[in-house]
Amino acid sequence: MTDDRAPGTPVSATATAVPAASVPTGTPLLRLTEVHSYYGNIHALQGISLDVFPGEIVTLLGANGAGKTTTLKTIHGLLRPRTGTIEFEGKDITTMPAHDHVRIGIGQSPEGRRIFSRMSVLENLQMGSYSRKDKGSLDDDFARVFELFPRLAERRTQHGGTLSGGEQQMLAIGRALMTRPKLLMLDEPSMGLAPILIELIFKITQDINHQGTTILLVEQNARMALGVADRAYVLQTGRIIKTGAGQALLEDEEVRKAYLGG
Ligand code: ATP
Numbered sequence: 001m002t003d004d005r006a007p008g009t010p011v012s013a014t015a016t017a018v019p020a021a022s023v024p025t026g027t028p029l030l031r032l033t034e035v036h037s038y039y040g041n042i043h044a045l046q047g048i049s050l051d052v053f054p055g056e057i058v059t060l061l062g063a064n065g066a067g068k069t070t071t072l073k074t075i076h077g078l079l080r081p082r083t084g085t086i087e088f089e090g091k092d093i094t095t096m097p098a099h100d101h102v103r104i105g106i107g108q109s110p111e112g113r114r115i116f117s118r119m120s121v122l123e124n125l126q127m128g129s130y131s132r133k134d135k136g137s138l139d140d141d142f143a144r145v146f147e148l149f150p151r152l153a154e155r156r157t158q159h160g161g162t163l164s165g166g167e168q169q170m171l172a173i174g175r176a177l178m179t180r181p182k183l184l185m186l187d188e189p190s191m192g193l194a195p196i197l198i199e200l201i202f203k204i205t206q207d208i209n210h211q212g213t214t215i216l217l218v219e220q221n222a223r224m225a226l227g228v229a230d231r232a233y234v235l236q237t238g239r240i241i242k243t244g245a246g247q248a249l250l251e252d253e254e255v256r257k258a259y260l261g262g
Contacts, residue, residue, distance in 0.1 A: 024053035024054075024055075024056060025053075026053065026054075027089065027090045028051040028052060028053050028054075028087070029052050029053060029054045029088065029089060029182060029183055029214050030050075030051070030052040030075065030086075030087070030088055030183055030214075030216065031050075031051050031052075031085075031086070031087040032048050032049055032050050032051075032071075032074075032075070032084065032085070032086055033049050033084055033085045033086075033087075034047050034048075034049055034083065034084040034085075035047070035048045035049070035071075035074060035081045035083075035084030035085070035086065036048075036081055036082050036083045036084055037070055037073075037074045037079050037080075037081045037082065038082055039070075039079075043238065044067050044070040044238050045067050045070055045071060045074060045081070045238045046237070046238035046239050047084070047238075047239060048067070048071055048074075048084070048235075048238070048239070048240060049084075049240070050233050050240065050243075052183065052214060052216050053214075054182075054214055055209075055212070055214055056214055056215070056230045056231060057205070057206070057209050057214075057215045057217060057228055057229045057230050057246075058215070058216050058217070058229060058230065058231050058232065058233070059216075059217040059218070059219055059225040059226065059228075059229040059231075059232045059233075059246065060216070060217070060218045060219075060232070060233050060235055061219060061220075061222050061225060061226070061232055061233070061234050061235065061249075061255075061259060062220075062234060062235035062236060063220075063236070063258075063259075064220075065237075066235040066236055066237060066238070067235050067237070067238040067239075068187075068218040068235055069111055069187055069218065070238075071218075071235070072108065072110075072185050072187055072216070072218055074086070075106070075185065075216075076098055076101055076106065076108055076185070077093075077096055077097055077098035077100075077101055078098050080094075080095070081094060088104060088105075088106065088183070089104075089105075089182075102179045102181075105180070105181050105182035105183060106181060106182070106183050106185070107176040107177070107179040107180075107181025107183070107184050107185070108176055108184070108185040108186075108187070109169075109172040109173045109175070109176040109184070109185070109186050109187065109189065110172070110187050111187035111188050111191070111218075114172065115160040115161075115163075115168050115171050115172055115175070116160050117159060117160045117161025118159060118160070118161060119159065119160055120156065120157050120158060120159060120160070121152050121155050121156045121157070121158055121160065121163070121171060122142075122156045122157065124160050124171055124174075124175055125142065125145060125152075125171070125174055125175055125178050126178075127175060128174070128175035128176060128177070128178030128179055129141060129178040129179065141177070141178050141180065142178075144177065144211075145174040145177055145178065148174070148177075148204055148207060148208065149170040149171075149173075149174055149204070151167055151170060152167070152170055152171060152174055155167065165192050165193055165197075166193050166194070166197035166200070166201070169189055169193065169197075169201060170201075170204075172189075173186065173189065173201075173204070173205075173208075177208065177213075181213060182213070182214060183213075183214050183215075183216060184208065184213050184214070184215050184216070185215075185216045185217075185218070186205065186215065186216070186217050186218065187218045188218055188219060188220060189201050189202075189205065189217070189219075190202070190219065190220075190221045190224060191220070198221065198224060199224075202224050202225075202227070202228050205217065205228060206228050217229065222255070222259035222260055223250070223260055225246075226246040226247070226249050226250045226255075227246065227250065228246070229246035230245065230246060231243065231244065231245055231246060232244065232245075232246050232249050234249070234255065234259075242254070242255065
């Protein structure tokens with residue numbers, strides 16, 4: 001696939017771009033080009049093109065049903081696009097089965113957390129490392145997760161199902177980190193959490209990013225997400241309608257009206 005789309009340029013004929021503070025160059029870690037996905041006859045993604053560059057936090061915003069989760073599912077191979085391409089580190093992974101994604105460095109904390117409620121915190125984290133080939137450095141990975149989430153260290157023997165909502169979210173992110181992803185996809189990590197925990201989750205998301213993990217963040221909490229994102233894409237009914245730097249979109253009038261309460 002030729003790389004003829006300058007980074008940061010509008011991603012479809014109808015998308016508008018607001019100024020991007022600093023637009024990365026080089027090969028994107030993840031690139032979607034004109035991706036169309038369906039559920040039966042429902043045309044859920046209608047030509048999604050987006051880039052995530054190494055080291056970035058990129059957020060996908062949009063109302064309920066805009067296609068955010070479907071975009072993540074499509075990237076992760078859980079839904080095969082009918083047309084369009086998905087590239088990871090410059091390689092075409094459009095038809096790669098979902099179970100191979102962990103191996104190449106794509107990790108996900110899914111919507112609704114999906115932790116194993118009858119397993120302990122430790123066992124849940126071990127499940128994350130299961131598909132890794134290099135078991136040697138597992139201790140380092142546990143240490144990293146427990147440093148990011150001291151609460152999980154305290155509750156390491158407790159069953160997942162007995163954790164609070166915030167702790168379950170931490171566990172879902174921690175489990176994804178155990179796969180040592182190059183790209184971590186987070187689907188609505190703030191959903192259902194109290195404001196103080198939302199702040200904590202966003203702060204930890206930034207910490208994970210500063211440690212070198214690229215992040216694709218799906219959120220309905222637009223204010224917080226734009227606050228931490230380098231760049232953002234706004235989805236509406238399966239299309240990207242706006243893109244730009246997180247800070248610029250925070251100040252964009254249309255975005256303020258639609259997603260930030262004016
Ligand atoms: P939410 O925040 O509510 O999860 P979203 O932006 O993630 O919203 P999606 O869940 O990706 O939106 O949904 C995009 C479209 O696809 C919607 O019209 C939705 O009704 C439809 N859709 C999602 N999942 C399915 C499914 N399993 N079967 C049929 N249609 C679906």
